[in-house]
Amino acid sequence: MAGILFIISAPSGSGKSTLVSEVRKQLRGIDFAVSWTTRAPRGSEQPGREYNFTTREEFERMIAAGKFLEYAEVYGKDLYGTPRKSLEDARAAGHDLVLDIDVQGAAQIRAKMPEAVTIFVLPPDPRQLRTRLRNRARAEGVVNDDEIFRRLGEARREIENYREYGYILINDVLDRAVAQLEAIVQAERFYRNAEPIAYRQSRVLEVAAACLIKNAQERLKPVLEAFGIDGSSGQQQLPFGDDPDDD
Ligand code: ADP
Numbered sequence: 001m002a003g004i005l006f007i008i009s010a011p012s013g014s015g016k017s018t019l020v021s022e023v024r025k026q027l028r029g030i031d032f033a034v035s036w037t038t039r040a041p042r043g044s045e046q047p048g049r050e051y052n053f054t055t056r057e058e059f060e061r062m063i064a065a066g067k068f069l070e071y072a073e074v075y076g077k078d079l080y081g082t083p084r085k086s087l088e089d090a091r092a093a094g095h096d097l098v099l100d101i102d103v104q105g106a107a108q109i110r111a112k113m114p115e116a117v118t119i120f121v122l123p124p125d126p127r128q129l130r131t132r133l134r135n136r137a138r139a140e141g142v143v144n145d146d147e148i149f150r151r152l153g154e155a156r157r158e159i160e161n162y163r164e165y166g167y168i169l170i171n172d173v174l175d176r177a178v179a180q181l182e183a184i185v186q187a188e189r190f191y192r193n194a195e196p197i198a199y200r201q202s203r204v205l206e207v208a209a210a211c212l213i214k215n216a217q218e219r220l221k222p223v224l225e226a227f228g229i230d231g232s233s234g235q236q237q238l239p240f241g242d243d244p245d246d247d
């Protein structure tokens with residue numbers, strides 16, 4: 001059976017790693033592509049689990065050797081890339097593959113593999129995004145306010161690309177967002193591979209359909225507005241309004 005390629009993008013701190021790891025506990029046959037990056041490990045991150053860490057020189061050698069399915073410089077700072085091997089391994093095993101990559105990487109993959117399922121995850125608003133970035137940094141014992149502030153600043157620019165994705169997931173209540181991502185995976189397996197859904201099939205398909213971008217506009221509008229994006233035109237409206245120091 002052909003494996004399905006899922007691309008998940010979101011502003012950093014939206015919760016996509018959390019969602020993917022929860023769904024992988026519930027559903028079998030989903031591989032996660034461990035990317036290469038030139039950034040330093042954060043907190044409890046372990047080489048080969050969250051990322052493969054390397055130097056810029058080595059990364060550039062890997063680019064020249066054609067090792068990446070896609071790569072990009074993210075936040076104008078570090079290089080991140082998806083190893084080709086992750087797709088080859090998932091295909092050989094007949095597994096689905098999840099790529100957690102930024103909007104530039106997603107555009108590269110979409111151009112090569114238009115059949116990929118694309119999911120954009122949004123935090124409910126900038127304030128909660130900031131709280132999540134801070135909480136994660138505290139839990140990892142590395143609070144770097146400049147880094148948090150830069151990632152917050154990038155969030156709106158990334159969110160402006162939401163229209164390029166097939167599904168929209170608003171990660172407000174974690175359990176609900178996990179159930180939605182699970183439903184999307186099950187629905188895609190059902191429609192593409194005729195894989196039966198063991199439990200509450202019509203409900204699962206309904207939950208997944210509600211996350212299709214065309215059906216998510218009403219829920220999306222207040223989130224876009226909170227980030228200063230006009231939900232109807234996608235144009236930037238307001239500067240990033242929140243004071244970074246008022247929690
Ligand atoms: P990303 O992979 O998108 O950068 P993470 O999965 O690392 O984000 O999540 C960022 C932080 O937010 C983590 O501390 C995580 O536990 C927390 N988090 C994720 N989802 C939720 C949620 N729905 N509600 C509250 N906190 C969340």
Ligand code: 5GP
Binds near residue numbers: 082106
């Ligand atoms: P972080 O440093 O928070 O782990 O990730 C920063 C950003 O890089 C996130 O948006 C994440 O999705 C993205 N990213 C992680 N791996 C890759 C990759 O292999 N390719 C691309 N293009 N982006 C990636």
